[in-house]
Amino acid sequence: MQVNSKSNNTVTLYVNGRKYENWLDVSITCALQTLARTFTVSATRDKEDLTLGVKPGDSVQVFIGEDRVLTGYITKREVSYNASGSSIRISGASKTVDLQDCCMPMEYPVSYKNQTNLQNLQSVCRAYDIKVVDQVGAVDRRNLEFTRTEKLGSAIQNYLRKNGLLLTDNEYGDLVIAEAGSGGACEDAIQLGVNVLEGSHSADYSKLYSEYVTLGQAANVLSELPVSSNQLKAEATDSSATRRRCLVQLESGNASSEILKKRVGVLQSVSSGESEFLSYTVHGWRQSSGNLWKVNCLVKVSDDLLNINSNTSWVTSEVSYSLSRSGTTCSLKLKKPFCYTLMREPDAKKIKIEDEEIKKLIETVDQK
Numbered sequence: 001m002q003v004n005s006k007s008n009n010t011v012t013l014y015v016n017g018r019k020y021e022n023w024l025d026v027s028i029t030c031a032l033q034t035l036a037r038t039f040t041v042s043a044t045r046d047k048e049d050l051t052l053g054v055k056p057g058d059s060v061q062v063f064i065g066e067d068r069v070l071t072g073y074i075t076k077r078e079v080s081y082n083a084s085g086s087s088i089r090i091s092g093a094s095k096t097v098d099l100q101d102c103c104m105p106m107e108y109p110v111s112y113k114n115q116t117n118l119q120n121l122q123s124v125c126r127a128y129d130i131k132v133v134d135q136v137g138a139v140d141r142r143n144l145e146f147t148r149t150e151k152l153g154s155a156i157q158n159y160l161r162k163n164g165l166l167l168t169d170n171e172y173g174d175l176v177i178a179e180a181g182s183g184g185a186c187e188d189a190i191q192l193g194v195n196v197l198e199g200s201h202s203a204d205y206s207k208l209y210s211e212y213v214t215l216g217q218a219a220n221v222l223s224e225l226p227v228s229s230n231q232l233k234a235e236a237t238d239s240s241a242t243r244r245r246c247l248v249q250l251e252s253g254n255a256s257s258e259i260l261k262k263r264v265g266v267l268q269s270v271s272s273g274e275s276e277f278l279s280y281t282v283h284g285w286r287q288s289s290g291n292l293w294k295v296n297c298l299v300k301v302s303d304d305l306l307n308i309n310s311n312t313s314w315v316t317s318e319v320s321y322s323l324s325r326s327g328t329t330c331s332l333k334l335k336k337p338f339c340y341t342l343m344r345e346p347d348a349k350k351i352k353i354e355d356e357e358i359k360k361l362i363e364t365v366d367q368k
Contacts, residue, residue, distance in 0.1 A: 009285055009328060011041065013090070014061040015054050015074065026323035028062065028069055030295040031333075032168050032315070032340075035153050035175070036097040037070055045079060045086040060092050064285060064321065067292055070094055071173035095173030098128040100153035104146075111145045117163060117177055120144040124152060131174040135182045136165060166340055168296060180315050180340035183296035188287040189310060190280050190332070192303045197329060198281040201306040207275035210241035213248045214264040216255025234260035236268040247271070273339025278306070278314060280332045285321045293330050295319045301334065313337065 011028075013020040023041040030037040039062055043051070056077055062070040072094040079088050104110055105127050112123050118134040120142060125132055142163055146155035156175075160167050166178045190196060216232050232255055249267060251260065278301060286292055295316050302310040314334035322329050 008065045008290075009323075010063075010065060011323065012063045013041065013054075014063070015058050018053060020051060020054065023323065024325075026321065028064075028321040029318065030069075030168070030320075031318040032166055032178075032180075032296055033157070033317075035100040035156070035167065035169060036072070036094040037169055038091065038093045039070055040089065040091045042087055042089040045081075045088045051077075051088055051090065054090055062092070064292065068171045069292070069321075070171060072097060094169045095128075095130055096169045096175050099125065099130065099156060099175065101151065102128065103149060103151060106148075110148055110150075111143075113143045113145075114141045115144070116140070117142060117160075117165065120159070121156065121175060121177065124156065125175055128152075131172075133170060133174045133176045135176060135178050138163075138165075166296075178296055180337045181296065181298040181313070183294055183316075184298070185313075186287060186293070186297050186299040186316070187289040187291060189300040189302055190282065190334075191301075192305060195282045196280055196303070197283055198279075199303060199306060200279045201308070202277050202279070204275050205241075207271050208238060208241045209245040209247040209268075209271060210238055210243065211246040212236045212238070212264050212268045212271070213246065214251055214260045214267065215248065216251040216260050218255060232257055232260055234264040236264045238268055238272060240272065269338045270340075273336045276336065277317070278308065278334040280334070282330050282332065284328055285330045292321075293319050293332060298337070299332075299334065315340065 010021060011023055011026045023043050025042045026039070027041075028037070028039040045051075054074060054077060056074050058074045060070075060072060060074050061068060070092070072092055074090060074092045075097065076091040077088070078090075079086065081087070104124070108127050112120050115123070117136070117138050117140075118132060121132045121144075124144065142159075144155070144159050146152075146158075156167065160177070166180060168176050168178055170176050188195065192199065212235065214234050218232050234257065247267070249263075251263060280301075282293070293316065295318065297316045298313040299316055300310045301308045301312070301314055315337050316332055317335045317339075318331075318333035320331040322331065
């Protein structure tokens with residue numbers, strides 16, 4: 001669709017073939033590990049309400065200038081009034097909101113085995129006519145199973161978390177399989193005195209632990225020892241925690257010392273990463289190149305007041321475009337890349353082979 005915007009940052013809604021502009025307030029938010037980006041726009045309501053054709057459930061496309069930022073549905077329409085006048089507020093979300101809110105239709109299965117990540121998610125998303133974009137391209141085979149009453153959003157997030165992937169959506173309403181920073185590098189750095197209006201640094205000690213422990217059960221079908229004798233554990237420490245704090249996590253399924261060691265390392269990295277983030281508000285929605293600030297991109301930060309140097313890259317975990325009487329601003333939430341450290345589970349095909357080898361070994365022992 002060709003968009004002839006009046007200015008570089010004009011926010012335009014296309015609903016049922018009609019164009020809607022001239023909004024007084026705008027909020028558009030995109031975030032990592034969130035299935036659906038959202039928007040809200042509002043305007044003064046005149047005697048002749050030009051937005052009467054906009055109804056919840058309608059398909060919508062949202063543009064900033066010539067850049068599409070959202071494809072989805074109108075989710076809510078609110079009309080209000082007071083002594084000073086009447087106003088209208090319209091909200092919407094990406095097409096992927098149906099994955100977030102809905103279960104799998106009864107005619108579709110809830111178990112998919114020995115498929116790639118892309119094939120598994122395509123199987124699930126097909127029910128709601130949602131495409132899947134794979135920025136990772138993993139070829140290992142996986143199993144995706146969930147209950148009939150489970151929301152698809154929950155099932156998908158659990159699946160991707162187990163397999164070392166992130167998810168988000170894109171401007172076309174597709175589900176995106178991603179890795180931290182797979183959106184590329186920002187052209188501009190966030191620099192105090194250059195493009196920053198507000199900034200903050202949050203450090204949350206409740207996320208930090210001095211000791212991390214993962215427990216698991218070894219799969220040893222030939223062992224005559226008690227079950228407790230086959231229990232394994234792995235440990236990791238974090239010197240940044242100034243007092244003793246212990247976190248223990250139990251891993252389900254068959255485990256090995258190698259797997260538990262990797263998992264406890266991931267647990268430590270993620271907890272440490274979650275304990276710290278940066279929040280910035282910059283003027284305008286675009287970088288100096290004219291490109292919008294986007295989610296899941298790597299950005300450098302230079303801020304002497306917060307003691308942040310430009311040697312470290314941060315991930316834009318959330319981006320919000322705002323228009324109000326205060327002007328046009330973009331809010332950015334930044335996290336360190338290792339906050340999204342996730343461990344891939346064993347290939348389902350390899351698991352099947354190992355299971356068959358164990359069965360053969362049992363049969364051999366029984367014969368003896």
